[in-house]
């Protein structure tokens with residue numbers, strides 16, 4: 001589901017805290033974080049073997065097979081691919097390879113039609129063109145294009161143009177006496193970006209009767225550059241499919257909120273499900289939207305609302321009047337999560353999880369097949385290392401999710417089903433949704449992982465520049481941000497991919513990464529093999545480089561003597577979250593931030609002590625005896641879990657983490673309980689939430705202190 005280019009936009013909007021300069025590895029360092037001198041040497045040799053095993057031809061073979069047919073969640077084709085992934089896992093020597101079935105709400109369309117009935121008659125094609133150079137672009141012409149979880153409806157009404165469908169857009173319209181109630185709103189996907197489900201939520205709240213979301217050429221089409229098949233941007237008929245589920249309230253199957261959709265599970269009714277939208281909505285290309293926009297009268301839209309089409313955008317209402325017909329089948333369908341493991345030799349109950357989803361809207365070349373190809377190649381090389389006798393100390397879990405595109409479904413159901421095991425033993429969840437749309441690396445992570453991530457990036461060679469990935473990445477970020485000291489790692493975490501259940505429900509540290517580039521065909525049929533081989537990753541070098549990043553990161557977390565959580569950058573990041581609370585207007589008169597600031601600073605001091613003691617132990621030690629650090633590692637695992645709130649954040653009990661939650665737009669909302677209440681001016685609630693936040697931070701501080709006391713001293 002992840003649209004990578006948006007990360008940049010979001011990080012520009014919110015100047016976020018991130019990796020500090022002091023986290024940067026020092027030149028000539030000879031120890032990897034969490035390792036001693038001798039285990040570092042061994043780890044480096046092991047990772048050299050991993051690099052030697054990497055094979056772009058093998059990645060390409062997987063990728064071509066994965067992108068042969070459209071494979072949306074619930075389809076036979078996606079089940080066939082689940083079998084393929086399972087068989088590869090077995091062939092690569094993974095253990096306990098399983099298919100997990102979940103039955104979840106996954107309505108497919110029976111009819112989708114949009115007709116302009118006034119002032120002229122016109123039927124929208126709702127279809128994407130074929131191009132002779134790309135055989136795949138002809139294969140899906142008859143398929144209905146739709147938004148997952150749209151309501152059914154048969155509506156005839158006047159049209160309004162509501163820009164990006166965000167609250168301020170409707171405010172603008174309402175201030176001018178343009179009432180959205182009962183109208184059909186046509187909105188753009190981006191500018192500024194918000195999750196399409198948030199647009200549906202807002203439209204529903206405003207009383208809009210039906211919504212059309214279209215791709216304006218300003219955002220991902222010819223105004224950006226050459227369009228498919230000449231270039232990577234979206235052509236005139238491309239349609240961005242996608243779900244509009246309100247999974248910012250609760251992700252996973254809407255009928256089993258908070259528990260797994262396994263056989264015999266209790267289910268709520270569709271009417272009672274909080275994440276089910278009640279508004280009919282449909283996606284459209286700009287070619288289909290243009291005749292409608294041309295027939296809007298009323299006031300001229302503000303200049304910021306003017307898009308890339310050669311017309312003056314007006315807001316209506318009318319005279320364009322549309323007839324929208326949407327008929328969804330409301331079926332529950334089976335989805336399939338594939339799991340395989342490489343059992344750890346010393347700490348089999350401590351889990352490092354590598355996950356990616358398999359379901360696509362159409363072929364899903366970038367999203368998610370590039371990630372699935374990287375996952376399969378990672379399973380191949382890590383499986384080969386294990387078979388050669390180099391078994392990781394901790395268990396590596398490989399997970400291939402399903403129905404991510406709908407409601408982050410497979411990962412959420414699996415996380416809910418195995419919550420006890422994961423709560424006890426999960427060291428980290430490493431997510432790759434789209435692995436490759438170009439050469440620009442980006443990663444979001446819990447800040448305790450920052451130093452390890454930066455060290456890995458320093459050791460990986462960037463395929464284009466042949467310099468370190470850290471170097472290439474720094475250049476990309478500083479030129480995008482116009483600032484050489486811009487943070488590399490995004491430590492503010494929202495939602496929109498499979499890491500959500502791990503971070504927000506289970507309190508497991510996460511990282512989510514990919515390689516980005518110019519990409520205007522997201523969730524359209526043109527996100528296919530041709531696109532990837534001509535624009536995204538000719539030669540499969542970046543898809544394979546992702547295997548290296550993923551593999552090294554997974555191995556370091558699995559093999560470290562001491563799990564390399566560094567709570568110093570984490571505490572600094574949280575301190576900056578606290579400081580940015582002051583930006584909420586009126587907050588400083590209403591809330592006393594003394595206690596929360598003090599507890600974060602205390603956590604920072606305890607983190608420093610833990611770090612110093614661990615460094616001393618690892619610097620002194622020659623050989624690590626198995627079990628030396630067992631108690632310390634068990635204690636370290638508990639620190640992140642301390643951030644879970646018993647009852648979750650207000651009105652969204654599924655979201656339990658006290659430091660992170662998504663906004664309804666999917667953007668990051670740090671310290672969500674306090675921030676959301678403060679932004680709403682509900683100061684009593686904000687004070688209560690602040691009290692709970694202080695409790696959780698104090699608990700994490702004590703957990704850090706307990707860990708420090710368990711560092712063996714000679």
Ligand SMILES: [Zn+2]
Nearest residue numbers: 001002367433
């Ligand atoms: Zn995806």
